[in-house]
Amino acid sequence: MKRLLPRSLPGWILLVVVVALTVGQVTTLIIASREISETSHSLELYRLAERTAGLVKLASGAKPSERQPVLSGLVDSNLAIYTGQQPIVQRAIETDEELAEFEKLMLARLQPRFGIRDARIIERSSLRNGFTSPSSVSAASLGDGSVAKELSSVASDFAQSGNYAVSIQLQDGSWLNFSSSKSPEASLLTTNSLPLYMAVALALALLSLWAIRQLAAPYQRLEAAVREIGEDLYRPGLEESGFGDFRAAARAVNSMQRKLQQYVSDREYLAAALAHDLRTPITRMKLRCELLGKARDKSLLLADLSELERITQSVVDFATLNTIEENVERIDLVSLIDSVVDGSPRARIRFEQPTSGFLVVEARPTAVRRGLSNLVENAMRYADTANIQIAESETVVDIVVDDDGPGIPEEQLSNVVRPFYRLEDSRSRLTGGTGLGLAIVDEVARGHGGSLNLSNRTGGGLRAVLRLPRKSKLAGATAA
Numbered sequence: 001m002k003r004l005l006p007r008s009l010p011g012w013i014l015l016v017v018v019v020a021l022t023v024g025q026v027t028t029l030i031i032a033s034r035e036i037s038e039t040s041h042s043l044e045l046y047r048l049a050e051r052t053a054g055l056v057k058l059a060s061g062a063k064p065s066e067r068q069p070v071l072s073g074l075v076d077s078n079l080a081i082y083t084g085q086q087p088i089v090q091r092a093i094e095t096d097e098e099l100a101e102f103e104k105l106m107l108a109r110l111q112p113r114f115g116i117r118d119a120r121i122i123e124r125s126s127l128r129n130g131f132t133s134p135s136s137v138s139a140a141s142l143g144d145g146s147v148a149k150e151l152s153s154v155a156s157d158f159a160q161s162g163n164y165a166v167s168i169q170l171q172d173g174s175w176l177n178f179s180s181s182k183s184p185e186a187s188l189l190t191t192n193s194l195p196l197y198m199a200v201a202l203a204l205a206l207l208s209l210w211a212i213r214q215l216a217a218p219y220q221r222l223e224a225a226v227r228e229i230g231e232d233l234y235r236p237g238l239e240e241s242g243f244g245d246f247r248a249a250a251r252a253v254n255s256m257q258r259k260l261q262q263y264v265s266d267r268e269y270l271a272a273a274l275a276h277d278l279r280t281p282i283t284r285m286k287l288r289c290e291l292l293g294k295a296r297d298k299s300l301l302l303a304d305l306s307e308l309e310r311i312t313q314s315v316v317d318f319a320t321l322n323t324i325e326e327n328v329e330r331i332d333l334v335s336l337i338d339s340v341v342d343g344s345p346r347a348r349i350r351f352e353q354p355t356s357g358f359l360v361v362e363a364r365p366t367a368v369r370r371g372l373s374n375l376v377e378n379a380m381r382y383a384d385t386a387n388i389q390i391a392e393s394e395t396v397v398d399i400v401v402d403d404d405g406p407g408i409p410e411e412q413l414s415n416v417v418r419p420f421y422r423l424e425d426s427r428s429r430l431t432g433g434t435g436l437g438l439a440i441v442d443e444v445a446r447g448h449g450g451s452l453n454l455s456n457r458t459g460g461g462l463r464a465v466l467r468l469p470r471k472s473k474l475a476g477a478t479a480a
Helices: 009-060 064-072 097-114 146-160 193-231 244-289 295-319 333-341 365-382 437-447
Strands: 079-084 118-124 163-169 175-181 329-332 347-349 360-363 386-392 396-403 451-456 462-469
Touching: 009 064, 009 079, 009 097, 009 163, 009 175, 009 193, 064 079, 064 175, 097 118, 193 244, 244 295, 329 333, 329 365, 333 365, 333 386, 333 396, 347 365, 360 365, 360 462, 365 386, 365 396, 365 437, 365 462, 437 451, 437 462
Parallel strands: 347 386
Antiparallel strands: 079 175, 118 163, 163 175, 329 360, 386 396, 396 462, 451 462
């Protein structure tokens, strides 16, 4: 059941509107049908009362021997008349309170003027007791035209709608019997009107869909903007236009984005400044080490200072990754990978050259070079060899780096991309590094709208897949 329900705000609004329109239309049709039925019934009783009064007046004014010929001239497809000594309505219907009241009204109206003795009325679907039903109009007697077909259809409806049978006892004791067809009940839903109702409902649904899309479009832009902020904190802010509540939401999102930018920038510049300021005392310490007389202490101190310098440089690289403005360019990944592995004899490139000899993507070249260098250095630090492959599609390019090292425990794969997170016991044979290499690669990938995926190979070792989009997803980026 949940699969059938909408999963978005526009879908829910459309569902509510469609259900409301359907319920409203059905309710309106039911109310209108009831009102029409009640009105038609009242008019039918009024018509029957006037017809009864007219026939009684005509029958009372004629001689008994002349009544049937005179009244026969009034017979038509909806009216049958019979005079005699017996009533066609054998007894009054006590259970029908409405017709019982109608009989009393007829007696009260006609008895003072015409001296009638009794009035009996019954509603039934067919004539019985030998009383001949009125003739109906046939299509053959009317012709083949559209009007003839309509009249024939109406006549058929009259024939099937039932009738009122009335027996009036005149002053001389004889009975005036007649049967009057009931008017067919009007129906709001017919074969002709149903397509119109469906067309109106479809038009309303389409109009509602268009209106909902127009109303929901700003919020969809708001959702996309919030999602893009997670990928690129420095994307342009939302345009604060449209109706009031959306402008308020856009201002809130833009304010949040500016505060996040300020917060991240302060932390990045603080880390970069601290790392930069460390270079001066490290340099002085190296110079002072040159004055030490003992070679063993000197070499140990220099090794520690070199390690401290590498850590400082990694911190600077990570902290300034997003603060340095770099334009998006069209770069050839094949040439870029070749230049990265030139200084690593144990790294091998294993992929077929593209037909054109180039594999062009839109990206920030320095950032991508830094990410690829860190992937290769990470593989070289923990393994003997590294194999680099490329898998491409129409939209993305995957740079795959496989090594033959010890791999990473499955439960730690998501942690190693966190800054300063080290797995020295499980990965390193000599040192665990600074814990920033993969964090920088992950930041480069996400900054381009791509991803870094790590997995353990079946035969042993780690597989790192750097996925980059062919077209830049950086906000406001234009390939040079």
